Amino acid sequence: xxxxxxxxxxxxxxxxxxxxxxxxxxxxxxxxxxxxxxxxxxxxxxxxxxxxxxxxxxxxxxxxxxxxxxxxxxxxxxxxxxxxxxxxxxxxxxxxxxxxxxxxxxxxxxxxxxxxxxxxxxxxxxxxxxxxxxxxxxxxxxxxxxxxxxxxxxxxxxxxxxxxxxxxxxxxxxxxxxxxxxxxxxxxxxxxxxxxxxxxxxxxxxxxxxxxxxxxxxxxxxxxxxxxxxxxxxxxxxxxxxxxxxxxxxxx
Numbered sequence: 001x002x003x004x005x006x007x008x009x010x011x012x013x014x015x016x017x018x019x020x021x022x023x024x025x026x027x028x029x030x031x032x033x034x035x036x037x038x039x040x041x042x043x044x045x046x047x048x049x050x051x052x053x054x055x056x057x058x059x060x061x062x063x064x065x066x067x068x069x070x071x072x073x074x075x076x077x078x079x080x081x082x083x084x085x086x087x088x089x090x091x092x093x094x095x096x097x098x099x100x101x102x103x104x105x106x107x108x109x110x111x112x113x114x115x116x117x118x119x120x121x122x123x124x125x126x127x128x129x130x131x132x133x134x135x136x137x138x139x140x141x142x143x144x145x146x147x148x149x150x151x152x153x154x155x156x157x158x159x160x161x162x163x164x165x166x167x168x169x170x171x172x173x174x175x176x177x178x179x180x181x182x183x184x185x186x187x188x189x190x191x192x193x194x195x196x197x198x199x200x201x202x203x204x205x206x207x208x209x210x211x212x213x214x215x216x217x218x219x220x221x222x223x224x225x226x227x228x229x230x231x232x233x234x235x236x237x238x239x240x241x242x243x244x245x246x247x248x249x250x251x252x
Contacts, residue, residue, distance in 0.1 A: 008111055008112055008113050008135075009037040009038055009042075009108065009109050009110070009111070009112035009113070010032070010037055010040070010041040010042070010112065010113045010115065011037055011041065011042050011043075011044055011104070011108055011112055011113070011114050011115065012024060012027065012041050012042065012043040012044065012115045012117075013044065013104065013114060013115065013116055013117065014043040014044055014045040014059075014068060015045070015055075015117070015165040016045060016051065016055045016056075016058050016059040016062070016162060016165045017055070017117075017162055017163070017164050017165030017166075018147065018150050018151060018154070018161060018162055018164065019117030019118065019119055019140060019147075019150055020043075020117040020165075021062065021150075021154055021159070021162055022117070022119075022140065022145065022149070022150030022151070022153045022154055023115060023117040023139050023140055023150075024043055024066070025153050025154065025156070025157045026139055026140065026143060026145065026153060027040075027041055027115070027139060029153075034066055034067045035067030037109065037112065041115065042067075042069055043066075043067065043068050043069065044068075044069045044070075044071060044104060044107065045059055045068060045069070045070050045071070046070075046071050046072075046073060046099065046100045046103050046104060047070055047071065047072050047073065048073040048076065048077040048095075048099040048100065048167075049073065049076030049077060049078060049079075050076060050077040050078045050167045050168060050169055051165065051166070051167060051168075052163065052165070052166065052167075052168055052181075052185070052188075053185065053188075054162075054163050055162070055163065055165045055166075058160075058162045058163075062159070065159075071103055071104070071107060073099045073100075073103060077095060077099045077167065077169070078169060078191065078195065080098070080099070081095075081169065081195060081199075082195060082198060085198050085199055085201065085202030086199060086202070087169065087171060087195065087196070087199050088167070088169060088170060088171050089171060090171045090172060095167070105132060105134065108133075108134060110132065110133030110134060111133040111134070111135070112133065112134055112135070113134075113135050113136075113137050114134050114135070114136050114137070115136075115137050115138070115139055116136055116137070116138055117138075117139075117140060118138050118140060118141055119140045119141070119145060119146050119147050119149070119150055120140060120141050120144050120145055120146045120149075121146045121147050122141070123141055126138045126141055168181055168185070168188050168189075168192060169192055169195060175229050175230070175232065178226055178229050178230040179229075179230050179231075179232075181230070182227075182230035182231070189226075189230065192226060193225075193226055193227055196225065196226055
């Protein structure tokens with residue numbers, strides 16, 4: 001267990017997924033009171049309007065039981081992407097920066113600790129960060145809690161384990177995630193496809209020959225329309241693995 005100096009405000013970056021929920025309970029178990037960034041910690045969720053419906057349902061359920069601050073992005077991420085004819089980028093990650101990081105940084109009272117929900121399985125993602133009066137900390141890593149430990153911690157507190165959080169237009173999705181979206185939320189898949197078409201139109205106007213760049217990821221390269229990806233083997237019994245796609249900075 002690591003100590004957090006009382007002179008520093010403490011904020012928990014809450015994404016509504018397994019890691020951030022487990023981190024919340026870990027800090028509670030260590031005697032830190034939720035709801036007050038000075039005396040305990042304040043969990044903050046940024047609503048950019050493009051999370052999966054299951055995540056919003058879980059956040060609402062969680063908020064009814066425990067203190068949770070919800071901040072709204074000035075513009076829904078999807079609408080922002082539509083207006084500019086773009087997709088979130090794996091490289092630039094402007095989506096995380098504009099629709100989450102900058103909102104949180106503006107809200108935080110500095111100096112402060114910002115607690116990020118990387119599990120011990122993700123030690124390689126934790127990098128020392130001191131920026132604009134904010135110092136990142138990783139309670140799950142510091143306490144050697146892995147992904148499975150996170151799930152057990154949530155169950156111990158009597159809550160269901162949430163789905164892995166993330167946007168339905170996230171560029172880190174794999175084919176199984178797209179098939180899941182096509183099956184569970186066809187209306188959102190339709191919006192995704194419309195955004196893809198708009199992005200391709202803008203790329204053609206500005207002279208780019210490479211289409212569908214957003215579905216290319218470090219493990220599977222699709223370079224195909226999302227519908228073609230989603231409808232391939234759509235009737236298979238197991239459509240996706242729980243941790244099948246790599247984590248984005250916002251997938252906590």
